[in-house]
Amino acid sequence: xxxxxxxxxxxxxxxxxxxxxxxxxxxxQNENLEYDKKTKILLAAGIIAENIDEExxxxxxxxxxxxxxxxxxMEDSYDPIKATFNQNTSTLVPKEKDIAIxxxxxxxxPVYLWLNDKNSIDKVVVPIRGYGLWGTLYGYLSLDSDLxxxxxxxxxxxxxxxxxxxxxxxxxxxxxWEGKLLYGSHGGVQLKVVKxxxxxxxQINGLSGATLxxxxxxxxxxxxxxSDGYGPALKKIKSLYGPQVAMQ
Ligand SMILES: Cc1cc2nc3c(=O)[nH]c(=O)nc-3n(C[C@H](O)[C@H](O)[C@H](O)COP(=O)(O)O)c2cc1C
Numbered sequence: 001x002x003x004x005x006x007x008x009x010x011x012x013x014x015x016x017x018x019x020x021x022x023x024x025x026x027x028x029q030n031e032n033l034e035y036d037k038k039t040k041i042l043l044a045a046g047i048i049a050e051n052i053d054e055e056x057x058x059x060x061x062x063x064x065x066x067x068x069x070x071x072x073x074m075e076d077s078y079d080p081i082k083a084t085f086n087q088n089t090s091t092l093v094p095k096e097k098d099i100a101i102x103x104x105x106x107x108x109x110p111v112y113l114w115l116n117d118k119n120s121i122d123k124v125v126v127p128i129r130g131y132g133l134w135g136t137l138y139g140y141l142s143l144d145s146d147l148x149x150x151x152x153x154x155x156x157x158x159x160x161x162x163x164x165x166x167x168x169x170x171x172x173x174x175x176x177w178e179g180k181l182l183y184g185s186h187g188g189v190q191l192k193v194v195k196x197x198x199x200x201x202x203q204i205n206g207l208s209g210a211t212l213x214x215x216x217x218x219x220x221x222x223x224x225x226x227s228d229g230y231g232p233a234l235k236k237i238k239s240l241y242g243p244q245v246a247m248q
Contacts, residue, residue: 033156040154041112041125044142060113064233066091071236072108080106080127081138093228100130100216100223111230111237112140121145121241126230128153130220132213135159137168141221143182145243147234150180150191165213176204182225189226193218 038052041059049055063074083089083106090104112125122145129138139155153174160166167173181201184190190202193214198205206214223229 036156040156041140044125044140044152044154045112045114045123046142046152058114060115062111062113062237063108064111064230065108066105066229066233067107069232069236071233074108074110078108078110080109081129083107097228098223100220101136102130102223109230111233113237113241115241118243119241120243121147121238123151124234124237126224126234128220128224130216130223132158132160132165132168132216133210134161134165137213137216137220139168141225143234147238148181148183150177150182153177160210160213164210165207167207167210168213168217170207173205173207180204182221189222189231191218191221191225193221 035052038056039049042049042052042055047055061076063072063078064070065072084102084104089108090106093102093105109127114122114124116122123142124147125140125142127139128141129136131137135158137155137158137160139153139158141153142151143149144151155168158166158168160168176198179201180191180203182189182191184202191204192202193204193206195206195211195214225231225234
């Protein structure tokens with residue numbers, strides 16, 4: 001019996017140490033993830049900031065209720081990804097509409113807005129996510145004041161293979177996005193990542209050897225900027241914060 005006591009006490013001590021360490025590290029991990037997300041929001045908009053939190057004070061965060069595309073008030077601490085784990089704060093995406101393979105979509109989503117001194121849009125960033133080959137890619141897409149011209153794209157989390165799908169992080173590939181156009185003349189999302197050589201303003205070169213990840217990126221852009229994502233809300237934001245027409 002005594003021979004079992006010492007290993008048992010050692011096991012309990014180790015379990016306590018591991019649990020305490022895991023809890024104390026989790027808070028720091030969450031802080032780092034938040035910091036990384038903020039950095040990527042700024043990078044997508046082409047901003048390299050020394051003081052991320054200070055730069056964030058220039059951003060107006062709007063929250064969209066996807067049910068009616070109305071603007072709603074939310075706490076700064078609101079986390080749209082966490083919202084997808086709760087049935088009260090998220091909605092099942094119907095299979096036929098789930099082109100980004102989300103399964104659930106948060107009921108309320110943030111849009112990050114930079115306003116100029118005339119209180120009209122300078123640029124916006126919207127969150128995007130969707131399935132690649134091995135898992136969900138999480139990122140941000142930035143648009144110019146016309147809410148159609150792309151400024152940049154950034155991903156802060158994914159499970160794609162280094163050298164293949166993980167090339168979504170390659171700066172040369174991300175540079176291809178700047179100046180591309182999102183919406184065609186009929187209003188739908190026309191921008192696509194294509195295999196082979198991209199032509200014109202609506203195509204981006206696919207990642208070589210990673211067509212499945214490339215398709216995933218196309219699909220998430222299509223979903224989040226389309227009519228089931230931020231598309232209608234962006235139109236509303238444009239009418240509220242677009243360039244003001246001078247009164248005659
Ligand atoms: C170990 C391994 C990892 C792979 N990782 C990826 C990946 O991250 N993204 C991707 O699109 N394809 C990946 N592929 C390749 C896909 O299976 C598929 O062949 C590829 O997407 C087709 O692209 P291509 O037509 O440009 O060659 C991987 C293949 C293997 C064997």
